[in-house]
Amino acid sequence: xxxxxxxxxxxxxxxxxxxxxxxxxxxxxxxxxxxxxxxxxxxxxxxxxxxxxxxxxxxxxxxxxxxxxxxxxxxxxxxxxxxxxxxxxxxxxxxxxxxxxxxxxxxxxxxxxxxxxxxxxxxxxxxxxxxxxxxxxxxxxxxxxxxxxxxxxxxxxxxxxxxxxxxxxxxxxxxxxxxxxxxxxxxxxxxxxxxxxxxxxxxxxxxxxxxxxxxxxxxxxxxxxxxxxxxxxxxxxxxxxxxxxxxxxxxxxxxxxxxxxxxxxxxxxxxxxxxxxxxxxxxxxxxxxxxxxxxxxxxxxxxxxxxxxxxxxxxxxxxxxxxxxxxxxxxxxxxxxxxxxxxxxxxxxxxxxxxxxxxxxxxxxxxxxxxxxxxxxxxxxxxxxxxxxxxxxxxxxxxxxxxxxxxxxxxxxxxxxxxxxxxxxxxxxxxxxxxxxxxxxxxxxxxxxxxxxxxxxxxxxxxxxxxxxxxxxxxxxxxxxxxxxxxxxxxxxxxxxxxxxxxxxxxxxxx
Numbered sequence: 001x002x003x004x005x006x007x008x009x010x011x012x013x014x015x016x017x018x019x020x021x022x023x024x025x026x027x028x029x030x031x032x033x034x035x036x037x038x039x040x041x042x043x044x045x046x047x048x049x050x051x052x053x054x055x056x057x058x059x060x061x062x063x064x065x066x067x068x069x070x071x072x073x074x075x076x077x078x079x080x081x082x083x084x085x086x087x088x089x090x091x092x093x094x095x096x097x098x099x100x101x102x103x104x105x106x107x108x109x110x111x112x113x114x115x116x117x118x119x120x121x122x123x124x125x126x127x128x129x130x131x132x133x134x135x136x137x138x139x140x141x142x143x144x145x146x147x148x149x150x151x152x153x154x155x156x157x158x159x160x161x162x163x164x165x166x167x168x169x170x171x172x173x174x175x176x177x178x179x180x181x182x183x184x185x186x187x188x189x190x191x192x193x194x195x196x197x198x199x200x201x202x203x204x205x206x207x208x209x210x211x212x213x214x215x216x217x218x219x220x221x222x223x224x225x226x227x228x229x230x231x232x233x234x235x236x237x238x239x240x241x242x243x244x245x246x247x248x249x250x251x252x253x254x255x256x257x258x259x260x261x262x263x264x265x266x267x268x269x270x271x272x273x274x275x276x277x278x279x280x281x282x283x284x285x286x287x288x289x290x291x292x293x294x295x296x297x298x299x300x301x302x303x304x305x306x307x308x309x310x311x312x313x314x315x316x317x318x319x320x321x322x323x324x325x326x327x328x329x330x331x332x333x334x335x336x337x338x339x340x341x342x343x344x345x346x347x348x349x350x351x352x353x354x355x356x357x358x359x360x361x362x363x364x365x366x367x368x369x370x371x372x373x374x375x376x377x378x379x380x381x382x383x384x385x386x387x388x389x390x391x392x393x394x395x396x397x398x399x400x401x402x403x404x405x406x407x408x409x410x411x412x413x414x415x416x417x418x419x420x421x422x423x424x425x426x427x428x429x430x431x432x433x434x435x436x437x438x439x440x441x442x443x444x445x446x447x448x449x450x451x452x453x454x455x456x457x458x459x460x461x462x463x464x465x466x467x468x469x470x471x472x473x474x475x476x477x478x479x480x481x482x483x484x485x486x487x488x489x490x491x492x493x494x495x496x497x498x499x500x501x502x503x504x505x506x507x508x509x510x511x
Contacts, residue, residue, distance in 0.1 A: 004365050005040040010050035017056055030060040030090060032119060035367055039064045039074045041084055048087035062090035065119050072105040078112060085112060094120040097137040101145035109146055117149040123187070124168045128263040131190035134169075135233045135289050138194060139217040142204055160337055160492065162380045164411030178335065180307035189266035189300075193259065193291045196298045197221070197229035207248075214241050216284070226252040229293035237286035244281045252294040253278060259298060261289040267300045312379040319511055320345055320354040339414045341373020341497065341504065348510065349394060350459070355510040358497045361395065363504055369413040371434070371441070373504055374496040376405055376416075387493040388463035388474075390510045391423075393456050397505030398424040402434075402494030403464045418491050419446075421464040421473040421481075422498065427454040429480045431464075431473055433487050444487075449473065449480035459510070 013031060020026040033044055044063055051059055064074060071093040078085040091109055093101075096118045101109075109116050118141055123133045134152070141147035157170035158177055167173055171188035174181065198221045205228070208220035215237030222228045228251050234241065247253055258270040262285065273280050273292070284290060291298075312335075323329055326345035332338075333345055333356065346357040358373050387401050400422030407417040416434045420443075423429045427450050434443040454460060454475075463474040472482040497505040 002365070004034060004037065005043040007046060007050070010043070010047045013047065014050050014054040014056060017051075017059060018054065028059055030062050032065050032092060033061070033063045035065055036067055036094065037367070038066065041074060041077065041081070044087045045083050060089035061087060062092035062117055062119070063088050065092055065094060067094040067099070067120075069099050071099065072102060075105050075108050075114075078108060078114075088114070090115050090117050092117040092119045094118065095122070096141050096145040096147055097121060097123075100140075101147075106146050115148055116146045117151075118145070118147045119151050121150050121152045122169050124165075126168070128186045128261070128266070130169060130185065130187040131261060131266065132233055132235045132287065132289055134187055134190035135193055135231065136217065136235050139209075139219050139231065139233060142219055143209060143211070143217060148204065160376065160380070162406065162492070163337065163339075163408055176309045176312070178313060179310040181309040182306060186261075186266050189261050190289065192267050192298075192300070193231055193261065193289050196259075197231065197291045197293045197295060199223070202229075208245075212237065212241055212243065212284070214239060215286070216241070218243075222251070223295075226250065227294045228252065229291060229295060232284060232290045232292070234284050234286050234288050237284070239286060241284045241286075242281055243284055244279060247275060247278045247280075254294060256280065256292050256294055257296060257298065258282070259291045260285075262287060269298070311381075312377075314379070314382070314385075316378070317511070320356055323354055326354070336375045336377050336495075338373075338375045339408045339416065340370045341375070343373075343375040343495065343509075346508065349392065349457070349508065353510075355392075355508045356495070357394075357508045358399075358495075358504070358506050360504050361506055363499060363502060368411075369415070371409075371413075371415040372496050372498055374402060374416060374420075374494050376402070376408065376492045376494040378492040380406060380492050381490055382492065383490040384467050385493075386463055386465040388461055389495060390459045390461050392459045392508040392510075393425050393505070394508055395506045396425055396456055397507075398422045398498040399505060399507035399509075400496050401462055401464050402492075402496050403466055404488040404491035405494050406488055406491035415441075416494070418488055418494070419464065419466075419471060419485075420494070420496050421462060422496065423451055423454065423460065423462055423475055425454060425456045427451050429473060429475060431471065431481055431483060433485065435487075446471070446485055447473070447481040447483040451475035451478070451480050459508075461511075 017028050091114050156172045158174040159166050171185050173183045202221040202223050205220045205222050216234035218232035220230045256273040260270050323345045331344040341358050342360050343356050344359050348355045387403050391399050400420050402420040405416050405418030409415050421431050429449045431447045432443040461476050465472045469484045469486045495509050497507045
């Protein structure tokens with residue numbers, strides 16, 4: 001009934017966890033509640049009871065994954081609410097780098113043995129600043145917020161450049177996958193400074209973590225054995241700092257490898273250090289990252305002859321018939337990017353062969369405002385071109401094609417800017433300019449017309465044509481409307497289906 005914080009949701013989560021086990025053999029260790037949508041103490045209590053009732057007692061709950069200064073307020077209720085304390089095993093929230101864990105919540109975490117997880121961190125900067133800021137954020141997460149697990153988004157950006165966050169904060173960029181081209185950002189080596197020197201199960205050593213006197217931070221991580229690694233950053237330092245370490249009991253005393261990054265070169269091996277009498281000193285340069293470790297085997301990978309980037313292939317034609325086993329592709333064809341809705345490879349309803357189908361018949365409880373279901377393809381530099389598709393309205397409503405799409409929203413919300421031509425089972429056709437940032441709002445109507453012999457469960461070809469300011473629409477080869485409009489001069493192509501406040505139109509697309 002439109003409420004996410006419901007018993008229905010508890011039951012769904014339980015079935016989903018059981019499905020992971022029965023279908024894929026995966027055991028889930030922990031699960032959250034909902035991304036950035038407040039707190040429901042009643043829900044998490046019911047959720048715990050539901051998991052227990054379904055034999056999932058070992059699956060821990062973390063919550064509540066919010067981002068503002070009030071994100072840990074719920075934890076203070078644990079002092080007097082035993083049921084809440086038993087329900088939430090892990091305190092989780094987002095972006096500790098900008099809003100650290102309050103001191104009293106750190107005490108609650110320690111008193112009740114509740115680990116603190118950062119379930120979304122990110123660094124939206126360029127170049128080496130992104131790399132050193134990432135290491136700084138990781139260090140500060142433990143030092144100031146007690147965080148022992150971080151989910152950092154996101155790693156590989158193979159998205160169209162007009163989509164939100166097309167490069168920041170990813171470490172690999174592959175926005176023309178048809179060419180095979182990719183690029184590595186400096187931030188990848190920030191991950192290497194942690195990932196090649198520690199593993200899951202290593203622990204922070206409280207006595208060997210802290211702020212550096214003249215700017216920067218360091219943490220020390222210890223293996224279950226005797227190995228240890230120090231990760232230091234000097235982003236805010238202005239001079240060299242000589243730092244001395246004394247090796248405590250239970251730690252390896254042999255030689256240490258040293259790897260360093262700065263703005264001029266990333267992840268470069270330095271001369272080894274050999275401790276003397278259980279001690280060693282290192283000169284830390286300003287604005288640098290260091291990993292100092294008893295471990296070995298680190299390396300910096302590189303590939304030569306990366307293919308050059310190429311524009312999207314034009315002209316482009318797709319029948320979907322090559323996807324004989326859609327499951328192998330995750331039911332998603334090459335190059336379409338679903339912005340709202342889900343466009344999957346499916347069997348044609350009328351004859352052998354494949355097509356693309358928008359499969360969601362209901363509006364989801366979305367994290368952010370959503371426009372009509374639509375998927376995009378192509379090149380945002382395209383100006384004068386035509387886009388067409390065979391369309392089958394298999395469940396009524398309307399569907400169509402899009403063109404000159406030059407924006408799909410900020411990431412919070414996904415409302416495009418561009419033109420779209422649609423037709424309905426009653427034969428009506430209309431051209432709109434999508435302009436509003438609202439749920440399910442049509443946009444500005446530009447022209448309308450009528451097509452003959454339109455009915456549901458029949459295939460019809462719909463085409464949108466651009467030539468300068470002249471825009472024309474066709475159904476089954478006959479022009480049904482035209483208009484002169486100069487709002488958008490270039491952009492990508494797309495497919496779209498309609499919806500209302502509750503339901504969504506499913507439709508099939510081919511050729």
